[in-house]
Amino acid sequence: MSGSASCSKADCTIAATGKCLEAHPDPQECPFFATTSAEPEPAVALVTPIEPDQPDEPTPSAGRVFHAGMELGFEDAISLSRAKYVHLVPVLGATDAGKTCVLVSLYLLAVNRMLARFRFAGSQTLLGFEHRARGLRKWPSGELPDQFVDHTILGEDRVPSFVHLAFDDLSRKTHRREFLFTDLPGEWTTDLINRLETAKRFSFLARADAVVVAIDGKRLADPETRQQEVMQAEHLIQRLKQTGMPVHCKAILVISKRDESEISLLPYVESIRNLASELGFALNAIETAAISRDPNRIPNGLGIEELLQTIVAAPESVAQQSRGDKSGRAMSRFTKSGRSK
């Protein structure tokens, strides 16, 4: 019997993509999912009488799904951020730009106590980091999901989602910091550059504390691909502005694979910085070597702690509005002094 699948959950695109927003491997298990048959069933089939003394069939229920620890979906992220302030950090960049390497390097530095200012204080996606560190968590081949999942479950392929890290900030007494980094396929970034209509999936940028844009240092070092890399980054910055990234949000340009070039690549990103400045963003550029090929020359994890420090750096203190005194007379001269330090 032929039939069509539909889901009553808002935003779920299972009919088009075959991916359940609730991350059920089998859509039939999803409580929102329904299969409608093309040919209507005979009415009698719907009103099959039940014997009065026959026990009810156990109804399959969604039950409680335990967190897999691989990634966090949107609903999981909301639960976390309702309880504690969470630094939301989207990490964008084309395929092979080094996004995952930066996250893995941060995790490895943290768990090996190699960060000076931050002490690892847990992660709800510990298994996910471990799998990424071992190269076991790869994007599935074929068509990639085009939206975040609400929840992730064990056994699920890698999906657009969040990874979580918590740190104790040793520069401040008993100060816990929570971070949610996005784990997105590079294709999402490429799509955003090429097609503005895909911007809807980046609506969370409005809430971001900082946006990390990763560019491939190896391609930037190569004169043949340098201009292309710079242009891609410039287009991305323009798209971010169009997508609704607020200007007070920190923009951080991560130039990856520093260990694969002999010289500093910072001068090559000056035009990106200028463009960002014109658009109202203050762009920080950081060179990183997540896992160095030549640790004697460029240490492992170069720039990773600096990246974290830039993310948490206090926002520019909004100057307290001057308390303009209008009481007149002799007192008014004191208002000139304003709020002295």
Added chain:
Amino acid sequence: MLEKSFEWLRVAYPNDPSSEIVIFRKATVGRLLTKLIESADEDVVANFAVAAILGISGRFKNDSSTVKMLVDEIRADQAAFPADTEENAIELQVIAALVIGELLSQTKAAQVELRDLVSVMVVLLLESRPLPEGQHLASMLSELQGLAAKAIDKSASKARRRSAISVDAIDSEDVPADLAAMWEVFQQTISEVISQAEREAAKDREELELLWCLFNGFSETLGAPFSELPTEVAAIASGRELAGIAILPPSSAVVAMVVDATTRQRKAAQLADSTLEQILPKWKGDASRCLVPTADALDFVKSHPALFPLSWIALRLREIGGTPKWTDEFGTHTSIDGKLPLSKAQLARQAFFEHCCLRMALAFMTEDDDE
């Protein structure tokens, strides 16, 4: 501030909060605001201000009246809302901030007094604490700070606006027919004129007393010129004494005078930032004498250490006779790190606003007693 609901709720929702959530929370804030205004209780508003600025986590327990009030009102719209602060602390803080923001935006005459008290509380809570690093949380608090400063400005300006005393009512040609009627009219008229004269005189008196205080540069409480006191003590003494003279809410000119009294004739080294750990040993009882609240304000200060950190620690040190481990207790109760560098101007402003806030809260307590 309800127009900011969507933006502020983003603090708790990584993706944009749904329209349904925004509508629910706006309704919740509206009801909470009504409750706060109706209660006009200085303790309730102080707890809301603390919840909005410093947050819920580690400060309010699940069964505290503030958390229960917030959760109950949210649940009236959304039954499936967690009651545990382990799960909802940030969202409760945002709701409290929206309520405080709405209160700071009130313009009705009946609510101005409460608005002014909350404004001073917000300024006080942010005076000696850095804004949190969380971008959106900091932005929300910064907006609250701006609203509070604006509200204080508005009321301070109004309280000091001079006007001519009107005697038109006395000059009225309508002469009552009999003595009893005349007395009734006369009593009302003369009472209004005297009240107005009294208000005008108070404005002049404030200006005169403040300027003389500044000219003399002499602490009446400690019996010594400000310039001869250690800067750490002069900051407290000038803040406390000028707050006792000022009409409330204070104008920015008075705040500048407090800073001036503290910093005048001081060398750069004396004005260098120092931590509370360095400052407190220099108080040697003098500053504590200025800070320890009067008997009628003791309970309020003890109940709200986060709001009155200097007064609270002065009181606490006197109660326990001083202890080298005060910093831990201080940090827990006030959320201020004893190692955080403070400028002398900040210290003076903190002492000043603490006493202003106490005076304003005491006025509310007196009103409660009258009722």
